Amino acid sequence: MTAIRPLRINGLNAHGDFHVPMATTEAALVASYARGAYAATKSGGISTAILYEGVIRTPAFVLENLLNAGLFVEWVVTNVDQLKAAAEATTRHGKLVSVEPMIDNNVVFLICRFTTGDAAGQNMVTIATNALCDDIVARCPVPLKAWYIEGNFSGDKKASFLGLVTGRGRKVSASVTLKADVVERILGTTVQDMLDYGQVANLGAHLSGQLGAQAHYANGLAALYIATGQDAACVAESAMGITRMEARGADLFCSVTMPNILVGSVGGGTSLPSQSAGLNILGLKGAGHGAALAEVVAATCLCGEISIVAAIAAGHFTRAHENLARHR
Missing domain, CATH: 3.90.770.10 (3-hydroxy-3-methylglutaryl-coenzyme A Reductase; Chain A, domain 2)
Structure with a gap:
């Protein structure tokens, strides 16, 4: 060095x-x-x-159809404060600043954007987002077929248009x-x-x-x-x-x-x-x-x-x- x-x-x-x-x-x-x-x-x-500033994680949720995807997004939007509390309970430094839904027919990506204090914060936001997803699974009345902690939408370790325009980090x-x-x-x-x-x-x-x-x-x-x-x-x-x-x-x-x-x-x-x-x-x-x-x-x-x-x-x-x- x-x-x-x-x-x-x-x-x-x-x-x-x-x-x-x-x-x-x-x-x-x-x-x-x-x-x-x-x-x-x-x-x-x-x-x-x-x-x-904002490190993102983008969990993906698979629903039965487009109608259920719309109902799911409506529920998420009305429950953002509770989801924020669930995510931030896992960290002293991370803050969830936004949850932005992106629908592709029956699949919904949630762009979860965090500030991470003085850390790069990739593990921090993964753990916090997992807690947010667990809360969704436990409380959301709209049936889910599957969900994944990362839907490959965030640009994590990849060059992407999303990263260029909105930033990640x-x-x-x-x-x-x-x-x-x-x-x-x-x-x-x-x-x-x-x-x-x-x-x-x-x-x-x-x-x-x-x-x-x-x-x-x-x-x-x-x-x-x-x-x-x-x-x-x-x-x-x-x-x-x-x-x-x-x-x-x-x-x-x-x-x-x-x-x-x-x-x-x-x-x-x-x-x-x-x-x-x-x-x-x-x-x-x-x-x-x-x-x-x-x-x-x-x-x-x-x-x-x-x-x-x-x-x-x-x-x-x-x-x-x-x-x-x-x-x-």
């Missing part, structure tokens, strides 16, 4: 200079993210904010305006060259049907998730979002918006020795740091986007991998 050079973040929850730990064997990855962090810090740092936006001289001196290219390549890259994203449009969130996400004890499989859904690059006078505005950041500063693998050390490097171990950790994740991904776009725009991408990976 290694850490990239100090990254300055001016966020709603994350403030200061952070040494970001990365667990990876790819030398070029660490160098690239470190370069992006250096350029962002030299331009005043990255602004970050959490826009939305913490939705975070991060941005920085890179000074033109920083782009030239540190990134070895120009603002216009980065914009020109960005236009082609966005076209490629649209033509290939990407969910969102970005270069490579997954690289930084995987390294940071493993280093801090997160569920690495969640990279599958976390690596979605939108990268933007626009001219701001002579300078370059860069941003990422990521709707599915699933991280926690407590729970899961965060207490393992190496992963605990990773969180301590960040200064974000334990209660009260979950939101700041999510902002650090988005800021780190922005650093990677800046560096890879600059490398490809300048024609340095292949040479960097040859020097740092093949011939190191």
Whole structure:
């Protein structure tokens, strides 16, 4: 495990200079993210904010017919307060913020959305949702043919349109305006060259049907998730979002918006020795740091986007991998 050079973040929850730990064997990855962090810090740092929060679980209920599905949804809507109480009785930290029905003929999915405190919260919301379902089974007068704790609608560990639009976890936006001289001196290219390549890259994203449009969130996400004890499989859904690059006078505005950041500063693998050390490097171990950790994740991904776009725009991408990976 290694850490990239100090990254300055001016966020709603994350403030200061952070040494970001990365667990990876790819030398070029660490160098690239470190370069992006250096350029962002030299331009005043990255602004970050959490826009939305809500981990979802989507149980599915099978009924006899469409009429019974409608009656079932009517009963759920009128009993939300009792269902909320049943779910929240299983956790001190989780709060059920909404139950949204989705009907497909005789099958009903309930989108159960929770806040999870400082934990990533996947086990938390599963246990809470199971209690909610048990309460439905015990009290609902509409006969059920079957029910399942997850109907494969939530996007758990999968890229999905639902996740891109509504989010699953913490939705975070991060941005920085890179000074033109920083782009030239540190990134070895120009603002216009980065914009020109960005236009082609966005076209490629649209033509290939990407969910969102970005270069490579997954690289930084995987390294940071493993280093801090997160569920690495969640990279599958976390690596979605939108990268933007626009001219701001002579300078370059860069941003990422990521709707599915699933991280926690407590729970899961965060207490393992190496992963605990990773969180301590960040200064974000334990209660009260979950939101700041999510902002650090988005800021780190922005650093990677800046560096890879600059490398490809300048024609340095292949040479960097040859020097740092093949011939190191």
